[in-house]
Each structure stands twice: as C-alpha cells, then as structure tokens.
Amino acid sequence: MKLVPPAPARPGDPLDAIGTPSLVIDLDAFESNVRQMAEFAAAAGVTLRPHAKAHKSSEIAKRQIAAGAKGVCCQKLSEAYPFAAAGIANIHVSNEFIGADKTAMAVELAAHVRLSVCVDAVAQVEALGPAAARAGVRIDVLPEVDVGQGRCGVTDDTQLLRLVDAIAAQPALRFGGIQAYHGGAQHVAAHAERRQAAQLAAGRAAASLRALEARGVRCEVVTGGGTGTVEFDARSGVYTELQPGSYIFMDGDYGSLEWSGMRRPRQSLYIASTIMSATHPGRAVCDAGLKGVAVDSGLPKRVAWLADRAEAPLDYIAANDEHGVMAVRDREGDGGRAAGRAGPAGSWPLRPDGQPLRRVRVLSRRARGDAVADRRARIVALSLRVRGSTPACTALTRK
Amino acid sequence: MKLVPPAPARPGDPLDAIGTPSLVIDLDAFESNVRQMAEFAAAAGVTLRPHAKAHKSSEIAKRQIAAGAKGVCCQKLSEAYPFAAAGIANIHVSNEFIGADKTAMAVELAAHVRLSVCVDAVAQVEALGPAAARAGVRIDVLPEVDVGQGRCGVTDDTQLLRLVDAIAAQPALRFGGIQAYHGGAQHVAAHAERRQAAQLAAGRAAASLRALEARGVRCEVVTGGGTGTVEFDARSGVYTELQPGSYIFMDGDYGSLEWSGMRRPRQSLYIASTIMSATHPGRAVCDAGLKGVAVDSGLPKRVAWLADRAEAPLDYIAANDEHGVMAVRDREGDGGRAAGRAGPAGSWPLRPDGQPLRRVRVLSRRARGDAVADRRARIVALSLRVRGSTPACTALTRK
Numbered sequence: 001m002k003l004v005p006p007a008p009a010r011p012g013d014p015l016d017a018i019g020t021p022s023l024v025i026d027l028d029a030f031e032s033n034v035r036q037m038a039e040f041a042a043a044a045g046v047t048l049r050p051h052a053k054a055h056k057s058s059e060i061a062k063r064q065i066a067a068g069a070k071g072v073c074c075q076k077l078s079e080a081y082p083f084a085a086a087g088i089a090n091i092h093v094s095n096e097f098i099g100a101d102k103t104a105m106a107v108e109l110a111a112h113v114r115l116s117v118c119v120d121a122v123a124q125v126e127a128l129g130p131a132a133a134r135a136g137v138r139i140d141v142l143p144e145v146d147v148g149q150g151r152c153g154v155t156d157d158t159q160l161l162r163l164v165d166a167i168a169a170q171p172a173l174r175f176g177g178i179q180a181y182h183g184g185a186q187h188v189a190a191h192a193e194r195r196q197a198a199q200l201a202a203g204r205a206a207a208s209l210r211a212l213e214a215r216g217v218r219c220e221v222v223t224g225g226g227t228g229t230v231e232f233d234a235r236s237g238v239y240t241e242l243q244p245g246s247y248i249f250m251d252g253d254y255g256s257l258e259w260s261g262m263r264r265p266r267q268s269l270y271i272a273s274t275i276m277s278a279t280h281p282g283r284a285v286c287d288a289g290l291k292g293v294a295v296d297s298g299l300p301k302r303v304a305w306l307a308d309r310a311e312a313p314l315d316y317i318a319a320n321d322e323h324g325v326m327a328v329r330d331r332e333g334d335g336g337r338a339a340g341r342a343g344p345a346g347s348w349p350l351r352p353d354g355q356p357l358r359r360v361r362v363l364s365r366r367a368r369g370d371a372v373a374d375r376r377a378r379i380v381a382l383s384l385r386v387r388g389s390t391p392a393c394t395a396l397t398r399k
Numbered sequence: 400m401k402l403v404p405p406a407p408a409r410p411g412d413p414l415d416a417i418g419t420p421s422l423v424i425d426l427d428a429f430e431s432n433v434r435q436m437a438e439f440a441a442a443a444g445v446t447l448r449p450h451a452k453a454h455k456s457s458e459i460a461k462r463q464i465a466a467g468a469k470g471v472c473c474q475k476l477s478e479a480y481p482f483a484a485a486g487i488a489n490i491h492v493s494n495e496f497i498g499a500d501k502t503a504m505a506v507e508l509a510a511h512v513r514l515s516v517c518v519d520a521v522a523q524v525e526a527l528g529p530a531a532a533r534a535g536v537r538i539d540v541l542p543e544v545d546v547g548q549g550r551c552g553v554t555d556d557t558q559l560l561r562l563v564d565a566i567a568a569q570p571a572l573r574f575g576g577i578q579a580y581h582g583g584a585q586h587v588a589a590h591a592e593r594r595q596a597a598q599l600a601a602g603r604a605a606a607s608l609r610a611l612e613a614r615g616v617r618c619e620v621v622t623g624g625g626t627g628t629v630e631f632d633a634r635s636g637v638y639t640e641l642q643p644g645s646y647i648f649m650d651g652d653y654g655s656l657e658w659s660g661m662r663r664p665r666q667s668l669y670i671a672s673t674i675m676s677a678t679h680p681g682r683a684v685c686d687a688g689l690k691g692v693a694v695d696s697g698l699p700k701r702v703a704w705l706a707d708r709a710e711a712p713l714d715y716i717a718a719n720d721e722h723g724v725m726a727v728r729d730r731e732g733d734g735g736r737a738a739g740r741a742g743p744a745g746s747w748p749l750r751p752d753g754q755p756l757r758r759v760r761v762l763s764r765r766a767r768g769d770a771v772a773d774r775r776a777r778i779v780a781l782s783l784r785v786r787g788s789t790p791a792c793t794a795l796t797r798k
Contacts, residue, residue: 002484003480003483003484003507003511004480004484005476005477005480005504006500006503006504019477019500019501020498053690053720053721075720075721076686076721077404078404078418081402081403081404084402085401085402085403095675095721095722096675096676096684097675097686098673098674098675099419099673101405101418102418104405105404105405108402112402120676120678121676121677121678146678146679150679150682151676151684151719151722151724152675152676152678152684152722153676153678154678155678155679159678183719274497274498275497276494276495276496276497276551277495277519277520277550277551277552278520279519279520279545279551279552279553279554279558280545280549280554283549285495285550285551287475287496290693290695291452294689295695296689296694296695296718319695320550320582321452321474322452322474322475322494323494323550323551325550
C-alpha cells in the first residue's frame with residue numbers, strides 16, 4: 001500500500017469537503033481576469049506575455065495562451081523547464097543570470113522553445129554566445145534597461161550600445177529588443193501617481209529607443225509592465241509587449257490600488273482554512289499559518305465564512321508555523337477593533353469545552369499573490385466545480 | 400529526452416559549483432547539533448522527540464533517531480505521511496485537527512506507526528475514537544494544556560478531566576499524557592527571562608499533573624519544549640519529553656538569543672546565492688529573493704563571501720520575488736551604515752559595464768529556519784562533501 005496523504009478534494013466534491021489548508025481558485029473570477037487582460041492587450045495592439053512566476057502552472061499558462069498570449073515570462077531558468085516540458089513554446093526569461101550551469105540551462109531550453117533572455121553585462125553575452133553556437137541553437141537576447149527601479153539593467157546608452165555590439169558579435173545570438181520593467185511603479189496606490197511613475201519609465205525606455213535608432217539599430221520589442229501599470233504601458237506607444245502576472249489571482253496589495261483606466265481584476269485565489277481549536281473566549285485558531293500564507297505584505301485579510309456566516313467575523317491577528325490566530329471582531333462593523341485580543345467578546349462562533357466543534361471554513365485573501373503561489377501552487381483540480389456557496393469556488397490548488 | 404533542470408550539485412562537486420539559490424548545510428555543524436541535543440536529553444533523563452516541521456526530511460529524522468531520539472513530532476497529519484512511508488515508526492502530531500478527512504488520515508497513519516495526537520475538544524475525541532475502533536487501530540491521545548501561549552489547549556482542569564474521561568470512554572484510544580508547549584517562551588532573548596517563562600509554563604503543567612493525580616489518573620508523558628527553552632524544560636522535573644526542532648539548523652532569531660545553560664547550537668543551514676547583476680555603484684543583486692528566503696523575522700543577515708572575501712561586505716537590504724538587493728557596507732566596520740544606499744561607495748566587488756562578472760557566491764543566514772526549509776527543503780545530497788572553503792559546506796539541499 002502506498003502511504004500518501006489523500007487528495008484534498010475530487011471533482012464534484014462539495015466546497016466544504018476540501019482538505020485544508022488549500023489554495024482555492026474562484027474559476028469565474030480567474031477566467032474573467034484571463035479574458036479581460038487578453039482583450040485589453042489586443043485592443044491596445046500590444047503583445048501579452050504573462051508572467052508565469054505568479055502561478056508556476058502550465059495549465060494556467062496554456063489557458064493564457066489560448067486566450068491570446070504569445071507565451072510566458074519566467075523569472076529564472078529552472079522555472080522555465082516545466083513550462084518547456086509541457087509544450088509552452090515561447091518563453092522569455094525576464095532576468096539576468098550568470099555561471100556555466102545557468103548558461104547550459106539556457107542552451108538546453110533553447111533547443112526546445114523559442115527562448116529570449118535578459119542581459120545587463122557583456123560577460124553574460126560572451127558566455128552565452130559561444131555555448132549557443134556550440135549547441136547549434138539561437139537565442140534572442142534583450143538588454144535590460146533600468147527605467148527607474150534601480151535594480152538590474154544598464155543605466156546609460158553607452159552600456160546599452162556596448163551590449164548590442166556584443167550580441168551582434170555572436171552569430172548564435174540575436175538582438176531581440178529591450179526589457180524596460182519598473183517593479184516599484186506597480187504598487188503605487190494612487191492612480192495618478194502610478195500613471196506618472198509608469199510614464200517616467202516609458203519615457204526612459206523611449207530614450208533608449210532613440211539611442212538605438214541613432215545607431216541604426218532596429219528594436220522590435222520593448223517588453224515590461226506589470227499588473228499595476230499595464231493600462232498605462234499598453235497606451236504608452238513605447239511598449240510592444242506586456243508582462244503582467246498577478247492579474248490572474250490578484251492579491252491584497254494589488255486589490256488595494258486605485259484603479260481607473262481599466263476594470264480592476266477580481267480576486268480569484270483564496271486560502272481555505274479550518275478552525276481547529278477554540279478554547280479561549282474571543283479567539284479561534286485556524287490551520288493556515290506561516291507555512292501556508294505569505295506575510296511579507298501583511299497578514300491575510302477579508303475573512304469570509306463559508307459556514308456560520310451569521311456569526312461574528314474574525315480577524316487574523318498572528319501567523320505561527322501551522323497556526324493562524326484569529327480574534328473575534330466587534331459587532332460595530334468593519335471599523336471595529338478586534339475585541340478578542342483584549343478578552344471575551346460578544347458572539348462566538350465556536351464553543352469551547354465540550355460543545356461540538358463545527359467544521360467552519362475560512363476563506364482569506366492572500367497577503368501576496370505569487371509568494372503564496374510559490375509555496376503551494378500546484379493546481380490539482382482546475383475542473384473541480386462546486387456550486388451553491390459564496391464565493392463560488394470552482395477550482396482548487398494545493399501543493 | 401526528459402526536460403528537467405539539472406541537479407544543483409553532485410557529490411564531489413566543489414562548493415562554487417552549487418547551483419543557486421540553494422540551501423546548503425554545514426554537515427559538521429549539523430551533526431554536532433544532532434549529537435549535542437541527544438546527549439543533553441539523555442543526561443537529563445528525558446526523551447527527545449525532535450520536531451520534524453523544522454526539516455521535513457526523513458533522512459534527517461533517521462539521523463536524529465539514530466542519535467537517540469524516540470521518534471518525531473509533526474505539526475499536521477499530511478506532514479506525517481512521508482515520515483511514516485520512510486519507516487519512521489513513532490510519530491506525535493503535536494497539534495489539533497478536526498474533520499472527517501483528518502480523522503481518516505490519523506486512522507490510516509495509526510495502521511503504520513505508533514501514533515499519538517493532540518486534542519483540546521471532546522468533539523475531536525468522539526470523532527476519532529469510533530473511527531479508530533472501526534479500523535482496528537490504537538491511537539494515543541494527549542490533551543493539550545495551555546501553559547501560557549494563549550493559543551490552543553484547555554485552560555482549566557475541568558476541561559482537561561473531561562477530555563480524559565472522553566478518551567477513557569473510547570476503547571480504541573489511550574490517554575497518552577499531556578502536551579504543554581509554550582511557543583512564545585522559545586524566543587525570549589534574555590536568558591533569565593526565558594528561564595522564567597519556561598518555569599511558569601512548567602509550573603502550569605505541574606498543576607495539571609496534580610489535578611490528574613487527584614483523580615487517580617497516571618500521566619506517563621508530559622511533552623513540550625522547543626529549542627529556546629529545552630535547557631530549562633529538561634531540568635524542570637515536569638517534562639518527560641522534549642520537542643525541539645530548530646536546533647539542527649538554527650536561524651537568525653534563535654542565534655540572537657542569550658544562551659547560557661547549554662552550548663548554543665551552531666548555525667548549519669545557509670542559502671547560497673549568486674550575484675547576477677551589478678550595474679549600479681554601491682549595489683549588487685543576488686538571486687535569493689522572496690521566493691528563496693523567508694523575511695517574516697527580518698532580512699537575511701551575516702553575509703559571508705565564498706569568493707573575493709577581501710572585498711567590501713554587502714548588506715541585504717531588500718527582497719523581491721527572485722532578486723535580493725544588496726548594498727556595499729562602509730569600510731568602517733560592522734557598525735557602518737550601508738553607504739551603497741545613498742550612492743557610490745568606496746570598494747566594489749563587481750565592476751559594472753563590461754568588466755567580467757565573477758561568480759561570487761554569498762552565504763546568508765536565514766531569517767527563520769523552518770519557514771525557509773519549508774519552501775525548498777528537500778535534501779538532495781547529504782553526503783556531498785566539499786573541502787577547502789569557509790564555512791565548510793558538506794551537504795546541500797534544494798527544492
């Protein structure tokens with residue numbers, strides 16, 4: 001007998017039979033997000049290349065491509081392998097890499113997919129070119145231009161042109177355009193300020209284009225943008241390709257941004273959790289803790305009950321490894337403080353000492369989308385369809 | 400051809416050939432920690448049952464048991480399956496659970512291992528007992544007593560005795576003792592205050608023992624304790640079994656505690672990372688970011704160079720998904736601020752624009768041990784032995 005934990009759910013199971021903690025996808029919201037972004041990019045006349053680091057799921061990549069995406073981005077070479085193995089034919093590694101092992105991986109991938117990569121140092125080009133030539137593969141190389149983030153990317157035209165020359169000197173490499181991504185601009189809350197940050201980035205990318213033009217270099221692709229700036233980037237006249245990732249799931253941070261020029265994508269990914277202990281008045285302990293939820297952008301929010309909805313709402317107040325500590329919120333509404341922290345609260349959904357514990361499930365918004373997805377993101381049943389609950393969860397993921 | 404990423408290293412590889420980002424174990428420190436804790440528990444006359452949530456590795460569990468541990472703790476039932484499948488014969492689930500799926504998992508596990516579980520509600524006992532009886536298995540059940548953490552566990556003797564009665568009413572269940580764990584006490588920095596917190600917890604456990612004695616209930620096991628309080632718990636005269644987990648690897652938080660009554664376990668787990676971009680004066684970007692390192696207890700610390708050690712040290716200042724942003728520290732010593740944040744700094748280990756990038760590796764202390772181990776903790780080569788570098792890394796893990 002093989003001793004493995006049972007699947008967290010099977011297609012057809014009712015929602016409250018899902019083993020917890022689990023990631024749960026609201027398929028309606030997810031499919032709406034995939035469709036909306038594809039239509040938005042098509043209407044703007046730009047290529048959509050969603051970032052796969054948000055999901056790390058070839059099933060989701062295939063759905064994005066079926067909706068119109070050209071391919072996917074990966075943030076590192078090892079991340080690209082499962083997509084290549086699953087038949088995703090066009091992959092852009094939107095990051096720098098260095099070292100013989102990484103060069104060998106790029107060359108191996110390029111034998112299977114149309115591969116493009118980013119560089120910001122001539123040494124990378126000079127390592128990659130001969131290795132690609134020896135293997136008989138062709139790789140598109142995109143210098144990354146720092147357009148304001150201050151992280152990776154060349155910082156002046158001289159460096160950019162030196163990279164273009166270095167690429168041109170390698171017969172197995174092809175200048176594929178530039179990458180101009182500004183991560184910080186994605187998360188600026190105010191719409192007008194986010195637009196300004198995006199326009200500044202696009203302006204810097206445009207300056208790089210002029211420098212290339214002045215040297216007679218044609219730049220087919222300007223790739224960049226993310227969920228937060230995609231509406232501005234698409235209309236910038238500079239970007240030809242957009243890399244949003246988080247839009248498929250959304251998260252607490254992106255959800256809190258001010259949206260205006262396009263419809264806000266819907267939250268589609270939740271963590272289902274069970275209250276497994278409730279011995280203290282005003283408190284409950286659920287089974288989604290530090291190992292199930294990322295807390296780098298704050299604790300999980302907006303708890304929704306799938307059962308006992310009439311009872312007092314809970315706030316998630318502390319994450320331990322496999323425990324989420326929750327406190328009953330005041331009945332005064334969303335603005336009420338968590339009375340449970342200070343002691344007994346009014347209404348209590350679970351009775352301590354001997355009363356039957358009910359299997360209460362909690363759906364909480366992730367603190368950060370992709371960080372969580374990275375921890376336990378393998379989709380096990382996108383086709384699981386269950387109805388009759390709110391929110392309508394129709395698919396489920398679990399590590 | 401199977402398209403999978405290459406192994407990050409092979410036994411015999413030099414240290415600087417390890418693919419990054421990777422967890423790297425200093426086997427000497429790890430083995431010293433395993434040995435020291437086993438000897439400490441034996442000398443104190445208490446059972447050692449290390450917590451496996453710190454490593455989730457059956458290879459490590461086997462080494463702990465070979466050194467003298469009785470078995471392991473798991474924090475949830477699904478976590479216990481791989482250990483049971485690997486032949487770990489004695490597993491304690493040190494947490495509550497509820498629901499038909501979880502009950503079925505406990506019953507299945509109990510058919511393969513000697514299983515003990517925690518409860519703090521009669522409903523759990525009444526669900527588990529009949530299921531165990533139907534399957535013909537025996538499960539040891541330990542009521543959890545809240546000894547100060549305010550999380551799970553019964554809060555008075557009445558509740559405890561009610562659980563003991565409920566267990567006694569189930570022929571397939573056996574009262575196995577009590578669990579008395581105080582998570583918060585583990586991380587109190589000052590030695591005297593930590594001792595006080597541990598003594599308070601032990602005192603509460605002792606009060607529960609007296610309540611059981613008064614009812615004529617024999618309590619074989621008092622299990623609890625962690626890396627931070629193990630020295631006090633072992634000498635408390637109350638605990639019979641200790642559950643430390645993090646001692647095998649240590650982490651920045653545990654490492655910062657004041658140690659006195661026993662030797663501080665050594666840091667044995669590191670993240671190896673590569674600088675993959677350096678286009679800004681005073682800055683460098685490495686490949687260990689949010690998806691490679693937990694930041695819930697702070698950013699990675701104590702960066703040690705494996706190459707170019709004579710050059711300026713770097714501080715890790717920001718974690719993005721797959722980027723770690725680092726700034727050159729002032730030459731004025733450890734107290735110096737990161738001059739790189741403000742602009743150009745004196746010495747710079749990597750030259751931007753065209754100079755050959757060297758494959759510089761960074762070993763950084765994890766912010767939190769088990770959270771990281773959870774993200775990418777499968778040991779792929781405990782026997783990998785490489786010499787001649789500092790720290791002497793002799794084994795390697797990677798997701």
